[in-house]
Amino acid sequence: MSAVKRTARRGRFIVLEGLDGAGTTTQVERLAAVLRAEGHAVLTTREPSDGPVGVMIRQALTGRLVLPRGAGPLAPETLALLFAADRTDHLKARVLPALEEGQVVLCDRYVLSSLAYQGASLPMAWVEEINRHAMPADLTLFVGVAPEVAARRRAARGGPEELFEADEAQRRIARQYEAALRRRGKGERVVRLDGSQSVEAVTAEALEEVRRLLGRKRAGRASR
Ligand SMILES: Nc1ncnc2c1ncn2[C@@H]1O[C@H](COP(=O)(O)OP(=O)(O)OP(=O)(O)O)[C@@H](O)[C@H]1O
Ligand SMILES: [Mg+2]
Numbered sequence: 001m002s003a004v005k006r007t008a009r010r011g012r013f014i015v016l017e018g019l020d021g022a023g024t025t026t027q028v029e030r031l032a033a034v035l036r037a038e039g040h041a042v043l044t045t046r047e048p049s050d051g052p053v054g055v056m057i058r059q060a061l062t063g064r065l066v067l068p069r070g071a072g073p074l075a076p077e078t079l080a081l082l083f084a085a086d087r088t089d090h091l092k093a094r095v096l097p098a099l100e101e102g103q104v105v106l107c108d109r110y111v112l113s114s115l116a117y118q119g120a121s122l123p124m125a126w127v128e129e130i131n132r133h134a135m136p137a138d139l140t141l142f143v144g145v146a147p148e149v150a151a152r153r154r155a156a157r158g159g160p161e162e163l164f165e166a167d168e169a170q171r172r173i174a175r176q177y178e179a180a181l182r183r184r185g186k187g188e189r190v191v192r193l194d195g196s197q198s199v200e201a202v203t204a205e206a207l208e209e210v211r212r213l214l215g216r217k218r219a220g221r222a223s224r
Helices: 024-037 052-061 076-100 111-120 124-130 147-157 167-184 199-222
Strands: 012-017 042-046 104-108 139-144 190-194
Touching (some): 024 199, 111 124, 147 167
Parallel strands (some): 012 139
């Protein structure tokens, strides 16, 4: 069976999603610190991944990788396919091995990001189709903030602007996230957090959901 499709796994796969600047990286780090202190083995990881396709994507997002002859950025379809390709590599190289060891995997962005970002310029059903090989997460935490809040946090953080970070693009992506949440929220466990709160309050909300998931796992084992 393909590594990506394998479902027998012992760990738990938790994804954080949100607009650029919503605070997903902040929360991944904070959750990892708390869980490790409690004795959990935790892998933190991100998409685009550090694999070969992920490196290409990062170059494309920052304008370092463009089409020849001044033809501009990669086509949106190409970028969508690269994200899907990076995802299957990321699962094989990082996520599945950690899950098989029983680790808690905290992943900064996953399929929902593709639906929101690539779905902003392409049919969402197609983006979903090319991500068919990416197994669902056990829990997705959506850090919800208004685009204006995310923009303020990005500005405060500093650094160069990436491909999708212009305000108008972020408002469109925010709408796409809502559509993606409606689309995926029925079949998968997706929880919306109030990301406009303090960092500490968002972590507390997130932890409640994570503990519920991990508690269920322990209960499930005990009953076997
Ligand atoms: N709840 C919060 N309240 C106030 N500031 C926050 C909050 N969460 C994060 N920040 C700050 O906002 C900035 C963006 O946070 P972070 O880098 O975690 O966002 P992100 O969602 O990972 O962004 P990106 O998608 O661009 O990687 C950081 O400077 C961070 O310290
Ligand atoms: Mg981040």
